[in-house]
Amino acid sequence: MASHSTRRSEIFGQPIAVINIGLAGFAESLRQQGVQLIDVDWHPPPEGIPRLTHTKSGVSIDEANAEAVRRIMAGRPVILGLDLAKRVIPGITERTILHAGPPIHWERMCGPTRGAVMGALVYEGLAASPEDAANLAASGEISFDPCHHHHAVGPMAGVISPSMPVWIIENTEFGNRTYCTLNEGLGKVLRYGAFGEDVYRRLHWMADVLYPTLADALERSDPIDLRAMIAQALHMGDECHNRNRAGTSLFLRTITPWLTRTCEDGERLAQVIEFINGNDHFFLNLSMPAAKAMLEPAEGIEGSTILTVMARNGTDFGIKQAGDPNRWFIAPAGIVEGLFLPGFSAKDANPDIGDSTITETAGFGGFAMAAAPAIASFVGGTAQDAINSTNEMYEICFTEHDHFTIPALDFRGTPLGIDVRLVMETGILPKLNTGIAHKNPGIGMVGAGVLRAPKECFTDAFEVIRDW
Amino acid sequence: MASHSTRRSEIFGQPIAVINIGLAGFAESLRQQGVQLIDVDWHPPPEGIPRLTHTKSGVSIDEANAEAVRRIMAGRPVILGLDLAKRVIPGITERTILHAGPPIHWERMCGPTRGAVMGALVYEGLAASPEDAANLAASGEISFDPCHHHHAVGPMAGVISPSMPVWIIENTEFGNRTYCTLNEGLGKVLRYGAFGEDVYRRLHWMADVLYPTLADALERSDPIDLRAMIAQALHMGDECHNRNRAGTSLFLRTITPWLTRTCEDGERLAQVIEFINGNDHFFLNLSMPAAKAMLEPAEGIEGSTILTVMARNGTDFGIKQAGDPNRWFIAPAGIVEGLFLPGFSAKDANPDIGDSTITETAGFGGFAMAAAPAIASFVGGTAQDAINSTNEMYEICFTEHDHFTIPALDFRGTPLGIDVRLVMETGILPKLNTGIAHKNPGIGMVGAGVLRAPKECFTDAFEVIRDW
Numbered sequence: 001m002a003s004h005s006t007r008r009s010e011i012f013g014q015p016i017a018v019i020n021i022g023l024a025g026f027a028e029s030l031r032q033q034g035v036q037l038i039d040v041d042w043h044p045p046p047e048g049i050p051r052l053t054h055t056k057s058g059v060s061i062d063e064a065n066a067e068a069v070r071r072i073m074a075g076r077p078v079i080l081g082l083d084l085a086k087r088v089i090p091g092i093t094e095r096t097i098l099h100a101g102p103p104i105h106w107e108r109m110c111g112p113t114r115g116a117v118m119g120a121l122v123y124e125g126l127a128a129s130p131e132d133a134a135n136l137a138a139s140g141e142i143s144f145d146p147c148h149h150h151h152a153v154g155p156m157a158g159v160i161s162p163s164m165p166v167w168i169i170e171n172t173e174f175g176n177r178t179y180c181t182l183n184e185g186l187g188k189v190l191r192y193g194a195f196g197e198d199v200y201r202r203l204h205w206m207a208d209v210l211y212p213t214l215a216d217a218l219e220r221s222d223p224i225d226l227r228a229m230i231a232q233a234l235h236m237g238d239e240c241h242n243r244n245r246a247g248t249s250l251f252l253r254t255i256t257p258w259l260t261r262t263c264e265d266g267e268r269l270a271q272v273i274e275f276i277n278g279n280d281h282f283f284l285n286l287s288m289p290a291a292k293a294m295l296e297p298a299e300g301i302e303g304s305t306i307l308t309v310m311a312r313n314g315t316d317f318g319i320k321q322a323g324d325p326n327r328w329f330i331a332p333a334g335i336v337e338g339l340f341l342p343g344f345s346a347k348d349a350n351p352d353i354g355d356s357t358i359t360e361t362a363g364f365g366g367f368a369m370a371a372a373p374a375i376a377s378f379v380g381g382t383a384q385d386a387i388n389s390t391n392e393m394y395e396i397c398f399t400e401h402d403h404f405t406i407p408a409l410d411f412r413g414t415p416l417g418i419d420v421r422l423v424m425e426t427g428i429l430p431k432l433n434t435g436i437a438h439k440n441p442g443i444g445m446v447g448a449g450v451l452r453a454p455k456e457c458f459t460d461a462f463e464v465i466r467d468w
Numbered sequence: 469m470a471s472h473s474t475r476r477s478e479i480f481g482q483p484i485a486v487i488n489i490g491l492a493g494f495a496e497s498l499r500q501q502g503v504q505l506i507d508v509d510w511h512p513p514p515e516g517i518p519r520l521t522h523t524k525s526g527v528s529i530d531e532a533n534a535e536a537v538r539r540i541m542a543g544r545p546v547i548l549g550l551d552l553a554k555r556v557i558p559g560i561t562e563r564t565i566l567h568a569g570p571p572i573h574w575e576r577m578c579g580p581t582r583g584a585v586m587g588a589l590v591y592e593g594l595a596a597s598p599e600d601a602a603n604l605a606a607s608g609e610i611s612f613d614p615c616h617h618h619h620a621v622g623p624m625a626g627v628i629s630p631s632m633p634v635w636i637i638e639n640t641e642f643g644n645r646t647y648c649t650l651n652e653g654l655g656k657v658l659r660y661g662a663f664g665e666d667v668y669r670r671l672h673w674m675a676d677v678l679y680p681t682l683a684d685a686l687e688r689s690d691p692i693d694l695r696a697m698i699a700q701a702l703h704m705g706d707e708c709h710n711r712n713r714a715g716t717s718l719f720l721r722t723i724t725p726w727l728t729r730t731c732e733d734g735e736r737l738a739q740v741i742e743f744i745n746g747n748d749h750f751f752l753n754l755s756m757p758a759a760k761a762m763l764e765p766a767e768g769i770e771g772s773t774i775l776t777v778m779a780r781n782g783t784d785f786g787i788k789q790a791g792d793p794n795r796w797f798i799a800p801a802g803i804v805e806g807l808f809l810p811g812f813s814a815k816d817a818n819p820d821i822g823d824s825t826i827t828e829t830a831g832f833g834g835f836a837m838a839a840a841p842a843i844a845s846f847v848g849g850t851a852q853d854a855i856n857s858t859n860e861m862y863e864i865c866f867t868e869h870d871h872f873t874i875p876a877l878d879f880r881g882t883p884l885g886i887d888v889r890l891v892m893e894t895g896i897l898p899k900l901n902t903g904i905a906h907k908n909p910g911i912g913m914v915g916a917g918v919l920r921a922p923k924e925c926f927t928d929a930f931e932v933i934r935d936w
Contacts, residue, residue, distance in 0.1 A: 249717035407841035
């Protein structure tokens with residue numbers, strides 16, 4: 001009630017309202033004093049950033065971008081099934097390891113990516129110990145490649161090795177397929193760079209029990225519509241990047257009747273369901289390849305400045321734009337501001353890592369923070385911060401999503417289509433939320449938080465657009 | 469962003485802000501014009517409403533109320549199991565029909581309550597047709613009694629007949645048990661006053677398949693903690709009265725491993741899970757008896773002006789207060805403002821009906837609207853209306869809930885403990901949300917909406933408190 005929150009001035013005898021134009025710092029200090037405030041977001045016009053409207057060959061950038069977001073929104077990602085990576089992901093061999101983010105060699109890999117690679121090589125039986133694995137990885141006998149070069153995405157270290165089971169997602173509107181591993185849970189897990197017996201045991205159980213049980217159920221069920229499921233989860237307090245409790249619930253509700261129809265071993269079924277029920281991030285490994293599947297059809301639209309990829313390998317941050325889909329623009333990965341698990345602090349944190357920023361690229365995740373106020377307990381901040389965060393992202397997005405909406409904003413569509421031009425014109429960088437891995441191999445998760453994408457990627461991309 | 473939403477005056481060249489004190493109508497018309505507004509909620513002091521602090525025997529009302537809300541918050545309602553009403557609900561016979569709201573005779577029953585009674589008598593085999601049933605009901609051979617007189621609650625018509633299966637909820641902190649039927653779904657269902665073959669067939673399937681399957685699973689599972697489940701659902705966009713999608717999901721996540729461990733018939737299991745998955749209101753019939761179980765221990769605290777019951781039978785609205793738990797204060801049931809299903813309108817609507825206002829009485833439901841902005845698509849209104857609604861209810865509640873919190877209000881506790889004194893002092897009446905039944909027997913649901921409790925109940929209760 002205003003009568004509670006409004007400070008009354010002793011001089012004026014009534015509440016004071018302030019209009020702040022420009023520098024947010026003034027507004028912030030007034031807000032902290034409980035003053036009612038209208039904060040006008042105003043920046044001086046950027047210098048040296050012209051509005052780019054057409055390529056040299058005369059293609060309208062706005063029209064190209066409209067086509068890009070049209071395709072993204074038209075996408076219908078469904079779960080087709082599960083299979084082993086080596087059987088379905090194009091272009092990988094028994095000695096390929098995929099990782100998150102832009103390309104990187106073993107020598108430049110960060111601790112958690114190294115840890116995950118070492119763990120995966122032991123899991124594959126290619127090395128007897130993490131030390132062995134490190135030697136093998138350094139020997140040149142393993143080919144490392146970004147997930148994104150193989151229609152795949154991976155959270156955090158994002159390591160996919162040949163015998164891991166992967167989700168197969170098909171965008172039925174365009175026919176493209178994408179891939180992602182099964183989510184292991186939080187804590188001491190491979191994707192956060194952990195290795196060791198517990199990690200291998202879980203991965204083997206996932207391959208031996210979870211995968212075939214789910215695969216059988218998916219073979220009988222209708223294809224599961226992930227766009228509809230993400231849309232529903234956004235109405236249930238998820239943003240489908242770092243909060244996936246609703247998505248995980250909705251997936252379970254949908255799959256369990258098919259689990260009971262296809263598996264007669266009640267105890268095995270119970271363990272499969274309890275594993276998923278015990279891991280509220282299970283749906284992340286579905287929301288990510290769904291995002292990738294929706295974004296891919298926009299790749300290669302001449303003149304489009306809409307991002308189709310944002311991804312980090314823990315060392316570098318890379319983006320790609322629709323009009324130039326084979327080119328990475330790369331800058332150092334940023335430092336995450338966040339909440340840390342007991343016993344850990346900022347000094348333990350690896351820089352920003354993972355392909356999960358594909359969710360923000362597709363118009364949800366951090367861009368839909370306003371839908372997920374409860375995420376504050378995971379990544380920090382207040383409910384108002386969450387609303388502000390989404391509101392700010394509208395400034396750099398080409399449109400609002402037709403299918404993903406935010407109840408708290410009266411069902412306004414989420415910000416969709418990060419436009420390199422708008423990022424440069426406004427100086428507003430994409431705001432992401434993310435888990436935080438320990439900087440050393442073998443340890444795992446230490447926290448979660450928020451940060452912005454690095455400006456250099458956008459500056460470089462913009463220079464290239466000027467030459468189009 | 470303010471730069472988008474702020475109208476600029478052509479004269480002043482900058483946004484205009486208005487401070488409105490008092491009459492909300494002025495604020496509303498300015499808001500419709502998009503003017504930035506600070507709306508100060510100010511009422512003239514109430515006349516003739518003294519602050520009541522002690523009973524004549526010297527009991528501190530504040531202390532009594534503090535004890536009441538302490539007990540309510542200390543309650544731990546868990547699902548103990550399921551059984552037939554006649555075997556577990558105290559004081560009912562083969563010829564008892566329980567109904568929602570305060571006591572009422574057949575002659576004064578509204579259409580949907582009559583419809584549900586008629587349907588239940590056919591379902592029980594006590595009548596061959598709805599017409600037969602109406603004659604039997606009018607004959608005096610059936611004893612009608614409020615659910616609330618038997619530790620039970622029922623949504624809408626709230627009819628419980630002897631052979632219906634009911635949830636058994638135990639408040640493990642105090643040992644009291646409460647009861648509620650299984651939720652049938654929306655539309656043409658008994659609790660909305662519908663009868664007919666479809667209704668009986670569903671009720672028989674629920675008794676023959678759903679009930680024993682769930683009961684077996686519950687016998688093996690640990691007791692399911694409903695306070696924790698409601699608390700989680702409030703973080704997932706439910707308010708657990710008219711939005712129960714998250715609660716239903718969380719219940720399913722928890723029970724399915726025990727379903728698969730206790731039932732070997734995969735197809736039967738699949739049908740049970742699909743029935744629950746197909747009915748997002750399934751959890752309502754758990755949140756209601758959980759609320760009742762938490763409220764009962766507050767009954768009988770001398771000097772407490774906290775409500776322990778708000779309930780409607782479609783003709784009358786009744787309340788009870790903790791300090792005088794056997795006495796109903798009754799007024800005519802109100803008219804619901806809402807959204808109607810296609811083909812129906814306000815003229816088809818029965819007045820307010822059902823025991824489900826036990827949720828608001830226990831500090832959630834309509835009082836937690838701010839947690840559930842997506843409910844606007846079911847009961848109408850905007851996201852801001854939902855926030856305002858919860859904020860207003862703090863004015864008439866004795867405290868804020870320790871365990872039920874609202875992420876969008878930075879995890880502020882929900883308004884808990886409707887204090888008759890505060891209702892009278894502020895003139896603010898409890899705001900409820902509810903489904904809407906057709907006014908004629910045999911039809912069913914026609915919509916959903918919001919309304920306020922009638923003032924007369926509180927005026928009468930207040931007069932009694934003055935004599936304590």
